[in-house]
Amino acid sequence: MENLLLLHGALGAATTLEAIKDKLQGQFNVYTLDFSGHGGRLISPEPFSMTLFSQDILNLMEQEGIEQTHIFGYSMGGYAALTFALQNPERVRSIFTLATKFAWSPEAAAKEAKLLDPEKIELKVPQFAETLRNRHAPQDWKELMHKTAEMMQHLGQKPPLNPQNLPSLHLPVQVAVGDRDSMVGLEETLWAYRLLANARLLVLPDTKHPLELVPVERLVNEILTFTKAAI
Structure with missing residues (x-):
């Protein structure tokens, strides 16, 4: 059976991919991981x-003896x-x-990083703050958020994915x-699609950014269709 690795987004964890993982078990050897500092992993x-x-990806593959794998990456997970x-x-x-957000510039990074203010989130969206607290315990979700904002600033200064x-x-x-x-535009997705040598473009109708709002069955079917064509 082919291998499939599922990667979570910023401030996410492997647990956010459980529904997708459950649907794909039996079709692939399915793996997930928590990026450093996420899902309770130590914040170095x-x-x-x-x-x-x-x-982190390489370490998991070495530990599990995975020579090759297909990868599904949500948001930051796709960039990674x-x-x-x-x-x-x-x-x-x-x-x-x-x-996945591809349009990183100093201005875009500043805009995204500004949204990652733990104190404001705790005050204005306490339910989300509690979700993050539980998702990343025993680590400090506020420190995790600050480090994510700093990473975004660096992405804006020197994006690892570029036209070269x-x-x-x-x-x-x-x-x-x-x-x-509302977080990732079609134009920046097209930008990556046009640069990649062997790419396909998919626009999901009536779909917003949060993974939990994407119908699991629809997403699983798209993953299966694409990966089978790639085999």
Whole structure:
């Protein structure tokens, strides 16, 4: 059976992918991971970065004895998947990204990072703050958020995915975005699609950014259709 690795988004955890994992078991050997500092994993003093998260992917594959895998990456997970594939193309069979933000600039990063204010979130959206507290316990979700904001600032200064390196990636990639995604635009998704040598574009109708709002059955069917075509 083929391998499939599911990667969560910023401030997410492997638990956010359980419904998708459950539906795909039996079709693939399905794996998930918590990126460093997420889902209760130790928050190291090292800054969050795509390099760090790529190493997380490599570590998991080495630990599980995975030579090659398909990857589904939601939001930040898709960005990490592509970064990993650029460094380790022989380890990746295909990549399916959903709601991945590609348009990183100093201005875009500042806008995104401004939203990651733990104190404001705790005050204005206490239910979300409690979700993050439980999701990342025993780690401090506020520290996690600060480190994520810092990572976004670095992405804005020097995006790891750019017009120079994306065309060198020849494995099958499907970039997907919801038509009602207020965080990730169609234009930036098209930008990545046009640069990638072997890409497909998928626009999901009536779909917003949060993963929990994407119908699981629809997403699973799209993953199956794409990965089977890539085999």
